[in-house]
Amino acid sequence: MAGTLFWIDAVQVFIAAEDHPPPHVHAFHTGEGWVARFRFSFLSDVSGLYRFRRRGRKPTDGTLNRVAEAIMENLAACRESWWNTHGSRHEINLANRRVEVRPIEGGDRFLAKVALNPSKAAALIVSAAYDPGNGKVALTLDDGRVLVLTAGRHIEEAKEW
Incomplete structure (x- = not known):
């Protein structure tokens, strides 16, 4: 362990x-x-x-x-x-999933949602990293954007919780 x-x-x-x-x-x-x-x-x-x-x-x-x-x-x-x-081996299990982003006020200025059934406008996550020092998640998308998100303030849907 x-x-x-x-x-x-x-x-x-x-x-x-x-x-x-x-x-x-x-x-x-x-x-x-x-x-x-x-x-x-x-x-x-x-x-x-x-x-x-x-x-x-x-x-x-x-x-x-x-x-x-x-x-x-x-x-x-x-x-x-x-x-x-x-x-280094598994990242945070978000690569190859799709993320939808919409603007909001405050915080990260947008809300990211990794949905089980994403919309056609959702971008593909190429890689995902976590910085424990500042509690930030960085998602690199297939369109070249990098989203830096505050852990715990966004949405990840899963079959099992």
């Missing part, structure tokens, strides 16, 4: 070194033997349980909810650890 991010009682939350997209953390209960994976986004402030494996006792909904809340509270650390561990 790449390293423990934090503990919640007997639940260890970590990024696995030999892992794969989408960006996610593992939650392992040392006494009960179950492992849950929680996916998270670099664009939006969204996270959710997306895989579960039980070897022993089943976790309570309360325990899973506490883990999910802790991941949201530590989302910046989760993003940084994923990027530091997997950024």
Whole structure:
């Protein structure tokens, strides 16, 4: 494993070194033997349980909810650890997806949406990088534009959260 991010009682939350997209953390209960994976986004402030494996006792909904809340509270650390561990191999799992951009007031001055069913006007993401120092996501598009986005203020749709 790449390293423990934090503990919640007997639940260890970590990024696995030999892992794969989408960006996610593992939650392992040392006494009960179950492992849950929680996916998270670099664009939006969204996270959710997306895989579960039980070897022993089943976790309570309360325990899973506490883990999910802790991941949201530590989302910046989760993003940084994923990027530091997997950024050179997997980036942040946005390449070859399409992004729609519309102007808004304030913040980044536009809203970026990576949709499951993007419009025909959506641009192709060629590469995506993350700068944990300033919490920014840089998307390089096929039309040559580079969008620099504040992590957590945009939209990423996914089949599973």
